[in-house]
Structures are given as C-alpha cells and as structure tokens.
Amino acid sequence: MNSQPGASTRLSGGTGQPPDEAQLNQAMKRLKLLHIKARLLRDTIPKMLDPLVQKQPSPDIMFNAFVKAVGDAQMDVKEFTELMRDETSKQVFAQVQKSRMDKD
Template identity: 50%
Template sequence: MATSEDEHKQKPAEGQDVQMTSDDISQEELQLEQALRHLKLLHIKSRGLRTTIPRMLDTITTGRTPEEVFSTFKTAVTDAQTEIRDFAELYNSEESRKVLEQAQKSREAEPKGIKPWRHKDDPNWFFLDE
C-alpha cells in the first residue's frame, strides 16, 4: 500500500504540470507555424506554375530572328523544367507528407467548423515572409 509520502513523490508539482503544458503548447504552436510556412511555400510555388506555359509562349513572340526565338524558347523551357522539378520535390518531400497527413487527421477529428481560406482575406498570402 502506498503511503501519502509516496503519492506526493509520484505527482508532479502544480507549477511543473503547468510548465509542461505550456512547453507542449509552445512546441505544438512552433510545429504548426512551420507546417503553415511549408504549406504557404507549396501554395506559392503551385500558383507560380500557372504561368509556366504562358511565359514559355511569350518568348516565341519577342524574338527577331529564328535563332533568337529558338534560344529564348529553349531557355524558357529549361527554366520551366526546373520550376516543375522544384515543385515536385517540395510536394513529394517527407515534410509535405507529414503536414498533409496531420491536416487529414485534423479534418477527420473535427470535420465541422473548418472555415475555407480565401485569398482576399489575406492580402499578403503570396509573400513567404509575411
């Protein structure tokens, strides 16, 4: 049978319990902020891909000679390939997988009350540092 002294040793002090909770919350907030930053970067890169083909086609109309047109188009295609590769690597990264899995778990746990995000509600959405 445990004595009252043993029970006192097993229980954390009130201040410790509150501190642990505060540390847990700040750690969770830090993880959420990092996840949001990662999602924001992913979103910015995906939105940038929308202009990939128009940017490549713009090079065709700006050249004066066929050699210039070909050269600028070739450069634009290479740049587009790099952008697509960068996005694919970011999207398929371990961090993206973890963030998207956490979002799925959160939606399953609380499916109601999730407010859709609107870009007009956040005018600085396209800037990573803001």
C-alpha cells in the first residue's frame, strides 16, 4: 500500500488560516493509513518466526523461508517509517499539536 493521500495538500497553506474540510479529510485519511500500518506491524515478529516453528523438509528450506520472512518484515517497517517521516505526515502531526494547544 504505497498510496500517500494528500501528498501535495498543505494543511494550512502557510497562510495561518485553519485548514478547510478537504484538507482535514486528507489528514484523516493519512492518519487512518498510519493507524492501519501500525496495527499490521503487530504481526511482524510472529510472521518472522513462523518459518522456524513450522516443520520444514530441510534446514536450507527453513533458513530460506526465515530470510524471506525477515526481508518482508524489514520492508514493512521501512514503509511505515517512511510514511511517518514524510512531509505530509509531519504537517498532519504539526496541525494536530497546534489544534491541541489552541484548545488548552
């Protein structure tokens, strides 16, 4: 899932005005995507260990399955990390923090 909703949308447009409804919807889509990706990471370690738990025909096959599972897990973590660190996510989190500060 490499979609990055709202990648070109600025939350406040740099004008100091509050974001409009379309921008808020894009921000909510981004947060939902991050939430889904984070929940999927819960299964990362069990998926990595699965080839070691199942009976394999040979040690080589078990090792290859384990290496593949670790590689897949690395890709999942890398994708989530990139989503968290990209500019759109930073803008969403900054807007959330600003909104919380305004309410206090």
